[in-house]
Amino acid sequence: MQPEPNAKPCGLTPKGLERQKRILDAARDVFLEQGYDNASINEIMCRAGGSLSTLYRLFGNKLGLFEAMMTQTSNRVFAAFEAVECAARRGDSPEQALKHYGRLMLERVLSQEAVGLYRLVTTDCSSERDRIQALFYEQGPKRLNGKLSAYLQTQVEQGGMQIQDTELAAFQFLEMVKGNFQLRAMMGMEIPESERERAVEQAVELFLYGATRR
Structure with missing residues (x-):
């Protein structure tokens, strides 16, 4: 089961914060290029590097990622x-x-x-x-x-x-x-x-x- 959309990252190490920033930057680019509905979290993680489990752990789901990006x-x-x-x-x-x-x-x-x-x-x-x-x-x-x-x-x-x-x-x-x-x-x-x-x-x-x- 995926975490709730209001899940918030906390207690991140400098490395974790850098990983979070890479995901958010990639998310911004993909959302702007493809729109929300068409944006693929697989494409976002392909650009940012890392696993889908990391995205779900940090942001909950696609909507949580969009909120964090905003x-x-x-x-x-x-x-x-x-x-x-x-x-x-x-x-x-x-x-x-x-x-x-x-x-x-x-x-x-x-x-x-x-x-x-x-x-x-x-x-x-x-x-x-x-x-x-x-x-x-x-x-x-x-x-x-x-x-x-x-x-x-x-x-x-x-x-x-x-x-x-x-x-x-x-x-x-x-x-x-x-x-x-x-x-x-x-x-x-x-x-x-x-x-x-x-x-x-x-x-x-x-x-x-x-x-x-x-």
Whole structure:
């Protein structure tokens, strides 16, 4: 009998951690290339090296492996967003902090890896579709929004901003920056750097000052 999907590796040696990383890296590549339903755990272990028993022991099953892969990817991507929290501590203006966040968000969201994951979860038709989409939302958009929402809440508490719902405001800002870029990236279209920068600049201007003439 295979372990449950929420089985978690613990107490791994450095060698074990390296083996785990190889499996997760291989899983990411295979999932992105073939989608969740078509991805073969045999193919993943062939690329990573090792036995299926190791995969089952570490991750439980295919869904557990996908969840661990999403967590690994999310942790790597979102480490860069700690800079927003640092900006709040060192006293950067909201304009500076939001521009930095917007640029970084576009860099990550439009990366080949992120676009591939978004395509995977939006086109998946497997029996695990609901769980896969929930995992992606929790580890991606919701986590991304949480970082910005926390920064905005700090600004509200310090009296620098007046926002009724910082979580909603964070989503609104991110959508202004992202616009149709994610859709275009999924269609294989290039987004010029100048266009990205213009989107960030205008989103910050509208978010902080509105569209009325001052």
